[in-house]
Amino acid sequence: MTTDTTRLLDDLQQRNLIAQKSGDDEGFREYFSEPGRVVYCGFDPTADSLHVGHLVPLLMLKRFQLAGHKPLALIGGATGMIGDPSFKATERSLNSAGLVAEWVTKLGQQINGILDADTPDSAARIVNNADWMGGMDVLTFLRDVGKYFSVNSMIGKESVKQRINRPEQGISFTEFSYSLLQSYDFAELNRRYDCALQIGGNDQWGNITAGIDLTRRMNRQQVFGMTLPLITKSDGTKFGKTESGTVWLDPTKTSPYSFYQFWLNSADTDVYDYLKYYTFLSVEEIGCIKAEDEQRSAKPEAQRILAEQLTLLIHGEEGLVQAQRISQAMFSGDPRLLTPEELQQLSLDGAPTLALDSDVDLQDTLVAAGLAGSRRIARELIGAGAVLLNGVVAESADIRLDKAQALHGRYILIRKGKKHFCLVELNRR
RNA sequence: GGUGGGGUUCCCGAGUGGCCAAAGGGAUCAGACUGUAAAUCUGACGCGCAAGCUUCGGUGGUUCGAAUCCACCUCCCACCA
Numbered sequence: 001m002t003t004d005t006t007r008l009l010d011d012l013q014q015r016n017l018i019a020q021k022s023g024d025d026e027g028f029r030e031y032f033s034e035p036g037r038v039v040y041c042g043f044d045p046t047a048d049s050l051h052v053g054h055l056v057p058l059l060m061l062k063r064f065q066l067a068g069h070k071p072l073a074l075i076g077g078a079t080g081m082i083g084d085p086s087f088k089a090t091e092r093s094l095n096s097a098g099l100v101a102e103w104v105t106k107l108g109q110q111i112n113g114i115l116d117a118d119t120p121d122s123a124a125r126i127v128n129n130a131d132w133m134g135g136m137d138v139l140t141f142l143r144d145v146g147k148y149f150s151v152n153s154m155i156g157k158e159s160v161k162q163r164i165n166r167p168e169q170g171i172s173f174t175e176f177s178y179s180l181l182q183s184y185d186f187a188e189l190n191r192r193y194d195c196a197l198q199i200g201g202n203d204q205w206g207n208i209t210a211g212i213d214l215t216r217r218m219n220r221q222q223v224f225g226m227t228l229p230l231i232t233k234s235d236g237t238k239f240g241k242t243e244s245g246t247v248w249l250d251p252t253k254t255s256p257y258s259f260y261q262f263w264l265n266s267a268d269t270d271v272y273d274y275l276k277y278y279t280f281l282s283v284e285e286i287g288c289i290k291a292e293d294e295q296r297s298a299k300p301e302a303q304r305i306l307a308e309q310l311t312l313l314i315h316g317e318e319g320l321v322q323a324q325r326i327s328q329a330m331f332s333g334d335p336r337l338l339t340p341e342e343l344q345q346l347s348l349d350g351a352p353t354l355a356l357d358s359d360v361d362l363q364d365t366l367v368a369a370g371l372a373g374s375r376r377i378a379r380e381l382i383g384a385g386a387v388l389l390n391g392v393v394a395e396s397a398d399i400r401l402d403k404a405q406a407l408h409g410r411y412i413l414i415r416k417g418k419k420h421f422c423l424v425e426l427n428r429r
Numbered sequence: 430g431g432u433g434g435g436g437u438u439c440c441c442g443a444g445u446g447g448c449c450a451a452a453g454g455g456a457u458c459a460g461a462c463u464g465u466a467a468a469u470c471u472g473a474c475g476c477g478c479a480a481g482c483u484u485c486g487g488u489g490g491u492u493c494g495a496a497u498c499c500a501c502c503u504c505c506c507a508c509c510a
Binding site: 265268332373384 | 474476
């Protein structure tokens with residue numbers, strides 16, 4: 001077991017997954033040389049689903065689990081009521097208690113699906129900090145927790161500096177107190193579960209170190225902290241977004257197909273790093289993939305592997321098959337070969353869909369589908385041969401869509417350019 | 430409060446009476462090339478099938494004609510205090 005953890009830490013370093021780590025490497029390694037250590041990461045319910053930005057810490061918990069430790073996922077039913085101000089430019093609006101509670105439940109289910117709760121010696125545990133914070137009264141909190149914090153050092157934290165320095169934005173006492181809550185969580189988890197490591201995104205460093213200090217003072221225990229790097233894209237745009245917005249883990253918010261496509265579209269310059277961050281493939285294997293991709297001068301395999309690994313992990317075998325089947329039909333297959341069931345599945349799987357009456361103008365349809373900004377643009381696109389109906393180039397701008405050309409009398413798959421689609425379903429009249 | 434500068438089509442930014450739907454760049458979209466890449470090249474980029482119509486902070490005015498001139502309003506910025 002000792003070797004497992006040593007390997008883990010070396011592996012994490014090779015994957016560039018450690019941004020900052022508290023304390024000395026020796027002590028850290030020694031402590032984690034014993035199996036069954038408890039590692040925690042908090043997830044605040046700020047939406048009804050986790051998104052790809054949450055994956056790195058979540059998978060980190062799993063990495064520790066695979067190395068024989070116990071992952072502890074904390075869902076911030078309490079902290080989610082407050083809002084973390086770290087590196088946020090503006091004060092955030094509060095969510096209602098009911099909404100937060102609902103989100104807590106949903107996040108719990110998602111996390112549960114990813115972390116293994118049945119592994120004998122390293123079962124995952126999911127806790128909610130509302131359980132110990134919800135009932136705490138103000139005086140107790142201020143006396144027992146607040147007393148350990150120095151406002152002087154709190155206002156010096158980099159994470160709130162911009163808020164402190166910008167009077168027009170400011171920071172409410174509520175948000176300013178957030179760090180105390182998170183710190184108390186660490187101390188509490190240390191007391192309850194002997195938790196000794198908190199991990200989080202690099203923006204959490206301030207909160208984590210505050211928790212380490214509090215735990216030492218309250219529990220007289222030395223605990224550890226580690227932050228994970230902020231994932232970036234080589235083109236400078238924000239990771240985790242597509243033109244249609246955040247990439248969620250919830251299949252009803254981001255379909256397995258879109259999720260698969262998100263990873264598949266990773267840039268060559270990023271994809272090998274992502275394989276290290278997001279998959280459990282060994283660094284050696286990833287190195288081989290890279291070497292092979294460089295040998296072959298054709299399309300690299302890395303993106304496909306990345307997309308497969310992640311879709312399988314989050315959406316399971318079925319989700320992956322769906323995603324691949326749709327991708328195949330859309331990009332390289334002939335949509336005319338799809339069965340009515342598969343076409344129907346397309347819309348369920350997240351392809352944009354439009355229900356129209358039969359015998360409609362193609363230009364108007366392109367506009368309605370959001371594939372063209374105006375009829376004039378639609379005509380230009382058609383003229384350039386950029387519009388495909390069921391995989392066949394639309395020859396004329398004056399085409400009308402009717403049942404005769406619809407697949408199975410109902411479906412017309414419109415494609416604009418290389419990767420914009422809309423499935424039109426003609427109503428029977 | 431005083432003075433000076435400014436608000437132009439998604440963004441930046443030219444344009445100071447007709448030749449302006451408005452230079453140039455960026456972003457975006459498409460085509461070619463490709464790997465559903467990158468880079469590059471080409472084209473499009475207010476609306477309209479078209480005649481034409483609606484845009485240049487707002488309102489009114491001068492003029493045959495205004496993004497361009499005038500008045501007022503509004504917002505932003507700089508300096509003064």
